[in-house]
Amino acid sequence: VTTSKDVEDIRMFDDLLEYLGYGRWSVFIFIICGLCEAYLVAHTLGGAFSTPYLPHTCVYPQQLNTSTSAVIITPIDECVYNVTDNDGDGETRQMKCTEWLFDNSVFGTTLTQEMSLVCDRAYMAPLYTSIYMFGSVFGASIGGLLSDKIGRRPVLVWSLALFFIISCTSTFLYNIQIILTLRFCMGFLHAALLQSSYILALETTRIRARSLVGMMVVTPWALFMIIYGGAGYLFKHWRHVTLALTLPFLLLLLLCWYLDESARWLLVRGKVEEAQKAVVRASKWNRVQPPPLHTLNTIMANLHHKKEVRSTSTWDVLRQQVLxxxxxxxxxxxxxxxxxxxxxxxxxxxxxxxxxxxxxxxxxxxxxxxxxxxxxxxxxxxxxxxxxxxxxxxxxxxxxxxxxxxxxxxxxxxxxxxxxxxxxxxxxxxxxxxxxxxxxxxxxxxxxxxxxxxxxxxxxxxxxxxxxxxxxxxxxxxxxxxxxxxxxxxxxxxxxxxxxxxxxxxxxxxxxxxxxxxxxxxxxxxxxxxxPEQLSSPIVQIHQGQGQDKKPDQGNWSDTSITT
Missing domain, CATH: 1.20.1250.20 (MFS general substrate transporter like domains)
Incomplete structure (x- = not known):
């Protein structure tokens, strides 16, 4: 662990972070937030292997597709065909395909094949991804408000738990409408989870390291894209791929048991005793002497002096943002x-x-x-x-x-x-x-x-x-x-x-x-x-909503974040 502050010099929360320094506590939070980022890859880009376009041909009804049939079948495309009577007046009727033969040589088993997402149902294949993104529109706003109201940790843990349950459940369903509904819910939770984890990471990071953390916390996304491609090649079944990249993150959910609430948020909300517990644990993990209670009271007083925390309803906040x-x-x-x-x-x-x-x-x-x-x-x-x-x-x-x-x-x-x-x-x-x-x-x-x-x-x-x-x-x-x-x-x-x-x-x-x-x-x-001495992280700028000369001591962070 490295630290550059004496306990007597602590006046603001960033001073406290300097005192705590780097150590196991810092690494633990970074790992949690990085794994949250990685967890979402297979679901955000799930459409690549779950609902890809597959070459397909129409399978004609058995009663028509025989040598003794009294009709002539003329294919038009993969969705419709003409049926002409051999006897009588030779009337031609246009029929819709109801069954298809799919080329599974590349992808194996997909939702496209299982649910026949072609022709009249083709719009459901891109909707699988789009409805997830649409859910994140609502999750970003509501998740941000909840994170400010009830805390970073509850939003992170509950979003992660619900996302885990829903994503596992969706792999056992065979109704496309229900699957799409769950995808919307997952998109909502995606934004809430990603946002709360970013905020928690940045609120517990020293100023000098914020730029590095802001850049590095998104690298697990790229790493797990590589793993996602490998899993898709290995399993060749959309349900197996999804489960293989979801079940291991049960460990992440268990690790969150040891995750404390953001001490900065607790102090802004006036919860000094809870903040002290979080700081004491951080001190033990980083192997430094815990600061006394009066130090946290000083920090809280300075935070409230810098920006008074007002109790407003969720609707007031939404109305203020719209105006x-x-x-x-x-x-x-x-x-x-x-x-x-x-x-x-x-x-x-x-x-x-x-x-x-x-x-x-x-x-x-x-x-x-x-x-x-x-x-x-x-x-x-x-x-x-x-x-x-x-x-x-x-x-x-x-x-x-x-x-x-x-x-x-x-x-x-x-x-x-x-x-x-x-x-x-x-x-x-x-x-x-x-x-x-x-x-x-x-x-x-x-x-x-x-x-x-x-x-x-x-x-x-x-x-x-x-x-x-x-x-x-x-x-x-x-x-x-x-x-x-x-x-x-x-x-x-x-x-x-x-x-x-x-x-x-x-x-x-x-x-x-x-x-x-x-x-x-x-x-x-x-x-x-x-x-500036260092380039501020783009993520810091978004959450902070301040210039490079400001410090994020406010309790109300922005509800925007990088949610790829």
Whole structure:
């Protein structure tokens, strides 16, 4: 363990974290939050192996498909066929297929085959993913409010427990409507779980390490994408894959028994005795002397002096957030910033999930595609921070948007003649760029909005990103098979447009003081400040809703987070 504070110097909660230092307590919380991130991969991207498009042919009714039948069957497509009578007036009738023969050579057993999600039911295949994303829209808002009202730990534990039960239950069901309903519930819990775990991790991390933790806590997502691809190849049955990547996380649920509530939240809420228990356990785990009770009272007094905690109803908070959104269109500059931020988030999400779920459309091995997809996401998480600190925010965002978009524009024309590995390589270059954009957007967008509306600006952008993730599966599964070149070109063109809009309409924020009031945007005399000692984590910016010169001592964190 390392510590750099004496107990007599503790005045604020961040001083307490410096005193506690690094140790087993810090590592334990990081592991819990990282595993929460990893747990969600197989369910968020579940449509890749559960409801993929499968080549299929119509199976005609037995009474028609015989050599002695008095009819002639003329296939039209996989969904309908003509039946012509051999005798009489030769009347032709159009019939709908009710049974299909599926090609299981790649995926094995899938929901697409089990539930016949083709033809009139084809919309249910992309809905499997989209309804999950739709649930997360509600989970982000309500989960954030619950996390502030009842605490981080209860929301994390109950979300994890319910998610575990529902995900296991869904693998034993054979009714697609019930499965889709449970998918909505899982999406809701996804956002609540991810959000509460992020907040807990960042509230228990020292300021100097917050940037590193903010970047590293999302790396398990990429690692488990690799594992998910391997599990899909090994088991070849959507139910077995889901169970194999769900049951081991029962251990995570058991580990949460040893997880304490955020001491910062407890102090903000005036629960000093409970906070003391959490701090004493953290001290023992990190092998330092627990601070006395009067130290925690001092911290609580300073927290309440900095920001009075008011008791408000959930409906008052929701009403306040809705009304504050109108501030985002108050003047021309804010309207422009809001428009570009929403375009960027929507496009980044649309492209990211489109690429993550498009192995079949690219004629690539879906399991290798998923593993390589996880592999190429790791560099952006690790190197984007130093790049942004060196080159600024605007140039990397513009470059990555444009390169990702241009690759998508040429991809359908190259994939016609290229092999599977060529398609994977080209698609992964685009995905690497768009993954970098995601990391960049959270920090960049946090810096362009004034402090008084930063939460609303970021929340609106993240809200738009969810619509990109909802729309993406329908484009992949329904439009792309019909118009493969058009959808890729349109989405790629949208990414290029987002890059150009960023270059032309967004300001550079590196080294500049952050605006605090809306009126500051109209002040052309903004003075540059000294570059910060370290690049703040994008996740910190979102939860904090503050500039780089603020400390997250507030109890009410934002309800937005990176929920890929």
């Amino acid at each position: 504050s959104l109108f501030v985002l269109v108050r003047n021309k500059q804010l309207r422009t910033l809001t428009m570009v931020v929403c375009l960027n988030f929507f496009t980044a999400s649309l492209v990211y999930f489109g690429l993550s779920l498009s192995a079949v459309n690219l004629s690539a091995n879906p399991f290798v595609y998923m593993m390589v997809g996880g592999l190429v996401e790791m560099p952006p998480y690790l190197i984007t921070g130093p790049i942004l600190a060196t080159l600024g925010r605007k140039k990397p965002a513009t470059f990555n948007f444009c390169i990702s978009g241009l690759i998508l524009v040429v991809l359908p024309f190259v994939s016609k003649t290229a092999g599977g590995w060529v398609n994977i390589t080209i698609a992964m270059l685009s995905k690497m760029c768009i993954s970098s954009v995601f990391v960049e957007l959270f920090l960049y967008s946090a810096e362009v909005f004034p402090t008084e509306i930063r939460i609303q600006g970021l929340g609106t952008g993240v809200f738009c990103s969810r619509f990109g993730s909802i729309l993406s599966p329908f484009i992949n599964d329904i439009l792309t098979p019909l118009y493969p070149w058009m959808t890729s070109v349109v989405i790629g063109g949208l990414a290029v447009t987002a890059g150009i809009a960023t270059h032309l309409l967004m300001p550079e924020t590196l080294g500049n003081s952050l605006p605090d009031m809306v009126g500051d945007l109209e002040d052309d005399t903004t003075q540059p400040q000294q570059p």
